[in-house]
Amino acid sequence: MDSFFVYIGAYLLKWESLPERRSKQKKCFLSFRKHKIVKAVAVTVAPSPLDDAEHRQKICEDYGFRKIGEPLPDYVTLRDITETLPKKVFEIDDVKAWKSVLISATSYALGIFMIAKAPWYLLPLAWAWTGTAITGVSSAFRLDEDTAWNPVNKEEFDSSPILRKAIIYGYGPFRPWMSIAHWIISHFDVKKFRPNEVNRVKISLACVFAFMAIGWPLIIYNTGIVGWIKFWLMPWLGYHFWMSTFTMVHHTAPHIPFKSSDEWNAAQAQLNGTVHCDYPSWIEILCHDINVHIPHHISPRIPSYNLRAAHQSLQENWGEYMNEATWNWRLMKTILTVCHVYHKEQNYIAFDELAPEDSRPITFLKKVMPDYA
Numbered sequence: 001m002d003s004f005f006v007y008i009g010a011y012l013l014k015w016e017s018l019p020e021r022r023s024k025q026k027k028c029f030l031s032f033r034k035h036k037i038v039k040a041v042a043v044t045v046a047p048s049p050l051d052d053a054e055h056r057q058k059i060c061e062d063y064g065f066r067k068i069g070e071p072l073p074d075y076v077t078l079r080d081i082t083e084t085l086p087k088k089v090f091e092i093d094d095v096k097a098w099k100s101v102l103i104s105a106t107s108y109a110l111g112i113f114m115i116a117k118a119p120w121y122l123l124p125l126a127w128a129w130t131g132t133a134i135t136g137v138s139s140a141f142r143l144d145e146d147t148a149w150n151p152v153n154k155e156e157f158d159s160s161p162i163l164r165k166a167i168i169y170g171y172g173p174f175r176p177w178m179s180i181a182h183w184i185i186s187h188f189d190v191k192k193f194r195p196n197e198v199n200r201v202k203i204s205l206a207c208v209f210a211f212m213a214i215g216w217p218l219i220i221y222n223t224g225i226v227g228w229i230k231f232w233l234m235p236w237l238g239y240h241f242w243m244s245t246f247t248m249v250h251h252t253a254p255h256i257p258f259k260s261s262d263e264w265n266a267a268q269a270q271l272n273g274t275v276h277c278d279y280p281s282w283i284e285i286l287c288h289d290i291n292v293h294i295p296h297h298i299s300p301r302i303p304s305y306n307l308r309a310a311h312q313s314l315q316e317n318w319g320e321y322m323n324e325a326t327w328n329w330r331l332m333k334t335i336l337t338v339c340h341v342y343h344k345e346q347n348y349i350a351f352d353e354l355a356p357e358d359s360r361p362i363t364f365l366k367k368v369m370p371d372y373a
Contacts, residue, residue, distance in 0.1 A: 050071050056068045064331030064333070064373040065275075065323065066324045069271075071272070072318075074268075076267050078267045080267065081317075081318060082298055088306070089306040090302060100305060103288070107286050108134060111126060111129045111130025112231065115127065115230055115231055116231075127235055131239045135239050151348060152167055154342065167351075168351050168355075168358055168361055171351070172336055172337070172362050173365060175244065175248065176241050177244055180240050242287065245332075249331065250275055251274065252339045253323065253335070253339070256272075256273050256275075256347065257347040269297075270297040271314070274293055274323070275293070275324070275325060276325070277324075277325045277331075278291065278324075278325070288305070289307045290304070294311060295307050295311050328373045330370075330372060331373070337352075337365050337366050
């Protein structure tokens with residue numbers, strides 16, 4: 001529990017190891033059949049450059065952001081940024097770590113109690129609390145392989161009408177639960193992990209299957225199928241909502257483009273290709289500040305309980321290059337209805353621009369989702 005950033009498995013995205021020195025950029029790609037390597041980088045976006053303050057302010061308002069950072073000079077390296085962080089943010093504190101454990105354990109226990117005692121009309125609140133508490137226990141975004149934020153490959157989008165419709169639904173209305181697809185595709189295949197991780201993965205899988213073999217029957221025996229839905233399925237869906245939402249908000253925005261390996265700049269990727277987003281305080285507490293994500297990309301060695309101090313230091317030294325938002329409807333609407341198919345110049349092309357006849361889920365979201373920021 002020194003840090004909530006632990007390994008959760010390999011996905012279709014692969015990141016190279018980070019170079020060194022000073023601060024704005026990133027990488028990605030989803031494929032159901034092929035793995036590709038692409039990296040996002042905050043550079044100028046046609047037609048208006050991000051170094052234009054008026055343009056940044058306009059897209060801030062359009063996308064639901066609080067601030068969009070200006071481009072980071074090419075000479076700045078990741079080491080330059082890391083060296084500005086105070087040493088104390090890397091220090092391990094056992095008391096703070098055990099405090100995090102206590103918060104997770106008690107909040108989860110409280111959630112189960114609420115599910116057991118709440119009347120039916122309060123169950124959604126109990127499920128929301130419990131699912132969020134589970135996310136705090138399991139918060140695990142891996143720097144090189146995050147969940148559900150990869151743009152779609154146009155070749156794949158055009159390859160099959162059935163696959164196209166599945167992708168549209170997956171990256172549209174069901175995107176806040178895309179971590180379930182990641183879980184199914186990646187977490188049960190030991191070949192997707194490094195050799196030194198395989199034994200730990202096998203232990204993890206053994207625990208999962210043991211719970212399914214023992215825990216599920218006990219829940220059903222004592223509470224019935226309805227109890228299994230109440231106590232396990234609904235909190236599990238709440239957990240995946242947060243896993244997907246945190247990840248896509250951290251890494252997805254129309255102004256953050258993607259670059260191939262030879263064009264990628266680590267400092268620009270980690271500082272300016274990551275989004276800091278503020279959530280309601282109770283969510284941030286239960287999830288141990290997982291939303292304070294930029295420091296983690298600068299250095300995964302920073303424990304979760306030191307992320308805020310590290311973020312404050314980054315704001316003081318590199319704040320003009322950072323992307324910041326407060327979780328809002330317009331931000332989510334932008335991600336769900338705009339950030340779809342990879343395009344080298346435009347960054348993204350929306351599904352309804354490429355296949356309007358199949359994109360009714362997207363047009364539906366554009367009509368029904370509020371536009372409040």
